[in-house]
Amino acid sequence: MISLDSLFVVLSDPNRRRILALLCRRDELCVCQLMAALELPQPKVSRYLSQIRAVGVLDWRKQGTWMHYRLHPELPRWACKLLDDLLLEPETAAQLQADLARVSCRESVV
Numbered sequence: 001m002i003s004l005d006s007l008f009v010v011l012s013d014p015n016r017r018r019i020l021a022l023l024c025r026r027d028e029l030c031v032c033q034l035m036a037a038l039e040l041p042q043p044k045v046s047r048y049l050s051q052i053r054a055v056g057v058l059d060w061r062k063q064g065t066w067m068h069y070r071l072h073p074e075l076p077r078w079a080c081k082l083l084d085d086l087l088l089e090p091e092t093a094a095q096l097q098a099d100l101a102r103v104s105c106r107e108s109v110v
Contacts, residue, residue, distance in 0.1 A: 001056065001076075002055055002056040002057060002075070002076065002079055003055075004078075006055035006056075007055065007057065007079055007082065009055070010051065010052050010055055010057060011086070013048070013051075015038060015040065015044075015048050016048050016051060016052055017086065017092065018037070018038055018095060018096070018099055019034060019038070019045075019048055019049065019052060020052065020057070020071075020083055020086070021083075021086065021087055021092055021095070021096045021099070022034065022037055022096065022099055022100065022103065023058070023069065023070060023071050024071065024083050024084065024086075024087055025087075025096065025100060026100075026103070027070060028068050028069065028070040029068065029069060029070075029103065030063075030066045030067065030068045030069075031045055031046060031049070031066065031067050031069075032066070033103050034049070034069070036102050036103060037099040037100070037102045037103045038099065039102065049067075049069060053069075056072060057071065057072055057075065057079070058070070058071065058072055059071070059072045059073060071083075
């Protein structure tokens with residue numbers, strides 16, 4: 001079960017916040033889409049995902065060689081509310097729009 005403290009630790013890093021914001025707006029994203037959105041190499045993105053997953057915020061599935069991530073379907077309501085409120089913060093909202101645009105560009109290439 002996720003704790004408030006562990007969620008705040010995850011939210012303390014800007015790139016982990018960006019990943020969570022993207023996953024709040026998209027049902028599921030693969031590592032390559034997150035790499036495109038964050039403009040970071042695969043090892044860094046995978047490390048961030050591992051840190052988020054360790055506290056129970058993410059669910060994942062493997063399809064072929066690709067790992068797909070989404071918010072855990074049993075995330076407590078208070079955690080969902082906290083993540084939704086995060087998206088209202090102006091700096092987060094602006095960054096999210098730019099990140100989503102890069103994900104959309106990646107989808108049109110694939």
